[in-house]
Amino acid sequence: MSGANRIAGKGRLTPARTARFTFDGKSYTALQGDTVASALLANGVHLLGRSFKYHRPRGILSAGPEEPNALLDVSRDSARRQPNVRATVQEVFDGMKVESQNRWPSLAFDVGAVNDLMSPFFAAGFYYKTFMWPKKAWHGIYEPFIRRAAGLGVAPTEADPDHYASRYAHCDVLVVGAGVAGLAAALAAAEAGARVILVDEQPEVGGALHFDSGLTVNGQPGYDWAQATAARLAAMPNVQVLTRTTAFGYYNHNFVALAERVTDHIAQPDKKLPRERLWQVRAKRVVLATGAIERHMVFPKNDRPGIMLASAGRTFLNHFGVAVGAKVGVYTAHDSAYEAAFDLKRAGVAVAAIVDSRQNPGAEVLAEARRLGIEVLSGHSVINTAGRLRISSMTVARNGGGAAQKIVVDALLVSAGWTPSVHLFSQSRGKLSFEGEKQRFLPGTYAQDSLSVGACNGTDQLQAAIEEALAAGELMARATGAAGGNAVSLSGEAAFEWTGGMIGASEGAGPDTTVKAFIDFQHDVCAKDIRLAVREGMHSIEHIKRFTTNGMASDQGKLSNMHGLAIAAEALDRPIPQVGLTTFRQPYTPVTFGTIISHSRGSLFDPARKTPMHGWEEAHGAEFEDVGNWKRAWFYPKAGENMHEAVNRECRTVRTTAGLFDASTLGKIEVVGPDAATFLNLLYTNAWDTLKPGRCRYGIMTREDGYVYDDGVVGRLAEDRFHVTTTTGGAPRVLHHMEDYLQTEFPHLKVWLTSTTEQWAVIAVQGPKAREIIAPLVEGIDLSPDAFPHMSVAEGKICGVPTRLFRVSFTGELGFEVNVPADYGQAVWEAIWAQAEPLGSCAYGTETMHVLRAEKGYIIVGQDTDGTVTPDDAGVAWAVSKKKADFVGIRGLKRPDLMREGRKQLVGLLTKDPSVVLEEGAQIVADPNQPKPMTMLGHVTSSYWSENCGRSIAFALVAGGRARVGQTLYIPMPDRTIAAEVTDTVFFDKEGARING
Amino acid sequence: MADLTQAVRRAPLTGLHGGSSTVRLTPAAPASHISLRAGPDAVFALSGALGLDLPTRPKGSASANGRTAIWLGPDEWLVIDENGADLVAIAGSSGALHAATDVSHRNTAIIVAGPGAASAINAGCPQDLSLAVFPVGAGSRTILGKAEIVLLRLAEDTFRVECWRSFSTYVFGMLTEGAEDASA
Secondary structure, X not given: OOOOOEOOOXXXXXXXXXXEEEEOOEEEEEEOOOEHHHHHHHOOOXXXXXXXXXXXXXXXXXXXXXXXXXXXXXXXXXXXXXXXXXXXXXXXXXXEEEEOOOOOEOOOOEHHHHHHHOHHHHOXXXXXXXXXXXXXXXXXXXXXXXXXXXXXXXXXXXXXXXXXXXXXXXXXXXXXXXXXHHHHHHHHHXXXXXXXXXXXXXXXXOHHHHXXXXXXXXXEEHHHHHHHXXXXXXOOOOEEEEOOEEEEEEEOOOEEEEEEEOOOOOOOOOOOOOXXXXXXXXXXXXXXXXXXXXXXXXXXXXXXXXXXXXXXXXXXXXXXXXXXXXXXXXXXXXXXXXXXXXXXXXOOOEEEEEEEOOOOOOHHHHHHHHHHOOOEEEOEEEEEEEOOOOOOEEEEEEOOOOOEEEEEOOEEEEEOEEEEOOXXXXXXXXXXXXXXXXXXXXEEEOOOOEEEOHHXXXXXXXXXXXXXXXXXXXXXXXXXXXXXXXXXXXXXXXXXXXXXXXXXXXXXXXXXXXXXXXXXOOOOEEHHHHHHHHHOOOOOHHHHHHHHOOOOOOOOOOXXXXXXHHHHHHHHOOOHHHHOOOOOOOOOOOOOHHHHHOOXXXXXXXXXXXXXXXXXXXXXXXXXXXXXXXXXXXXXXXXXXXXXXXXXXXXXXXXXXXXXXXXXXXXXXXXEOOOHHHHHHHHOOOOOOOOOOOEEEEEEEEOOOOOEEEEEEXXXXXXOEEEEEEOOOOHHHHHHHHXXXXXXXXXXXXXXXXXXXXXXXXXXXXXXXXXXXXXXXXXXXXXXXXXXXXXXXXXXXXXXXXXXXXXXXXXXXXXXXXXXXXXXXXXXXXXXXXXXXXXXXXXXXXXXXXXXXXXXXXXXXXXXXXXXXXXXXXXXXXXXXXXXOOOOOXXXXXXXXXXXXXXXXXXXXXXXXXXXXXXXXXXXXXXXXXXXXXXXXXXXXXXXXXXXXXXXXXXXXXXXXXXXXXXXXXXXXXXXXXXXXXXXXXXXXXXXXXXXX | OOOOOOOOOOOOOOOOOEEOOOOEEEEOOOOEEEEEEOOHHHHHHHHHHHOXXXXXXXXXXEEEOOEEEEXXXXXXXXXXXXXXXXXXXXXXXXXXXXXEEEOOOOEEEEEEEOXXXXXXXXXXXXXXXXXXXXXXXXXXXXXXXXXXXXXXXEEOOEEXXXXXXXXXXXHHHHHHHHHHHHOO
């Protein structure tokens, strides 16, 4: 038996197909297709959780995604656990484990419920006022305490073992919502020949047809018609129907994000299936058929378990076959709730009374109630309820005073009417307009190519909604060029036309400031809190929202926003449109991080770029460091060596014999065309027209403001072809910078740029034996010092494959950079290594590269410069042409501030104690004993232990630095103050003889 | 001179293969590639030299005898020759003003084939790959997840995905996950 409250013959689930699950450790039987909510109600369980602030007992309020109350912790196993799952959305699968939240020690007896008694201290906005003193206690005591106390679910701690997928999709017409209107629109668009995607968040299409048993379409019961129509649509080649799929975000240019829940309802999902799939849909046209959400009545103690929306009561009865009570009351201001009473009565459930706050209910429903023998108390209100963990009675009084009567009930269905779901329309930046007569916001001015149809557009009458939807579907299809000719006609009939509806507090919630008449169940916001906010001076709905937190819970106020607005408008004595509506934001309902992240996890989090020699480096024990997305060999520790020892050995070896270094990540740009030299003249501070083919030059690039942007060696291969190198990290932005100037400032130049970073593997061979190492492998290039001096480039062959061989050095040693097409990189590296290793050479990594270049005073842009450093500041003013009439940055460099005395300049620092290595980033002062805050002269940019110098070395940017050479400055550290002498930046081989070896 | 052995070419995805029941992923054989840049007045002469009509409209491509040119921009094409021809020299023989830069080793390619191919690519590529919008022969520089790719539709259910070599394992990984989901 799947629950005592299941009514035989009612509902659409199959009695034989059961599933077992546990709730707070107790085992229950459900039917397949049940939600957790319907299954628990079938078993008579109404108490599902404790409220956020007051820990009041809470049950199930709705039967859909708008649920603010029934939030549970649902798990498949220990790693697959999710908090704050809406019981009204989660389908039961066999073996699922469900736990209530926000209670201790148990759901029925919760110590936190003391908050309910203490509630005068927790008035709206209490955290802005109550805990302000002493100020220091906020971070240490109050905030952590409030956060712990206020939490609902508990976040899982284990890694998520599921995987998630993503898919981009395009269509002519995207239809959101598969109720009557959405199905009609999709059908019309599909029959016109458009590519259609139809999405609905529920497991089956139908929308309101889940509960509304009084509707027929083309003479067929509405729900059956919906299923048949969905099947017909799904069979069409131009249509995709996605159920369990929520359109949660509507972005620019009809870009709509969908979250499809693929396996959360399956007991044993195929491991290949993603748990959820993110669809990013670009639709030419969008039809919104998102329906309407029923509002609850705002009256005293309206939050007891057993009090729920009338439509929810009908859904549980008509779809799930579950009676929500044995003696059910109805409290309404709208005709629709009467039909709940009718359905229950016809199913054999006792209906205690329909309490209608209106004096004049709709005549048709009133007549039917009388015919069925249901007592109707019109012009009455519910002024109180009783029952500790579930409602046991309601107290009813005639409006305007009079004797109160207590009516025993075990469930109370409520309805204040229907709020059109304009969330997605509003997300699309459409402007809402207020319909005064029915007190609701409806789509007004559209910002994108979309149309709203049916209940979300305020079209309440069934046939009108159908016709509106059919017309919209066809119109949208035609607008995309669809030319199919199959017109669709549908006729719908509803049992009753509905009237009525109210927003705001009902009688009994009154102006009283102590009565708890809830408007936002999840955040425990009452009517009185809105009034308090107004009294406290909040006049904008945005301020009222933040002061009370109304609508700020995970349900985003789907039920509470209109009530809050109406109460605020009344308190402010202003019309509702003048008080305004808060902004609807994505996502419509919560979306898991897994879905948003999708494939971008683990090795696909970010591309890990590896050079052609990576495999060799790995095999030879390299440690790697991340440089941008690149994995670069950092150092090559031998057995027993730590990083320091390995780097010292590599530094010594390069200067005594030679070393191999993988420089493949250097950015490379091929600049080709008759105006190539002219273009480079404009982009770099140096002169390029004087560079002969076969020669290289170190270039500095400044931005328009005169600050150093990038640097690198440029080789001229031919009159019209340059091989430009950039820093590793600068490669993409330098190319963009060049392309930007070429297209916008110098479009007349005949020159083209191509990134060749990845075309070439680069093997730097550096050290006194470098020539000896590569010479046996090179063909067609005379490597002798006279024929191929420092700063030369030549094309020839190495190991039988083409090479661009550069004679350049970033170590100050005799050096070559062997460029070969990347697929040959590892083979050529291995061949060079076979020559180098017997001579006692080593492979070295980026750390050694950094040390060696610092020993020689070579800067690294981005480390020794920071975007506020000019070429002169960096000590490379020699690279700025004095003769050129123009280059990017020439005017910037003439700004007074860039030419003034006392700017920070790059200098060397030698600590008085040679064994002390400064910290990079450390601040520098002239007088360590001056009072704080000290005057800081600059900071350390590079600092290393130099094995070759036998001491520490450092660079620093220091105000007026070059004039301070010889002075002692101080670097205050937390534990000591370090003295250092200002020097020039070359620490090794000051005369620079070695490079010409 | 030492005993020289010819350096061996090692393509980045050598030996990899993958896919699912509806998608097959195969590294493409090495081919020669150039980035070809030229103004509109050079198109005729370059077309003659290359033996195909350089496309001049977005998403256009042209193929002849194992050689394909894909339109990437108003003055930019990716030219691929599966027979390894010296495309720089061939373009140079046109006599027209242009820039041809060899990118044969910068680029590598993956062939994505099977009924789920478009879905697999759409796991990370935002383009509309329906046949009406992206027909056989369509080509485009676009993205796949966080990587830039050049996509070429070789047949209704076969695509060539070109990417830079250091992104190729990422691209292959994305396509593998896309292929798996396409068959789910």
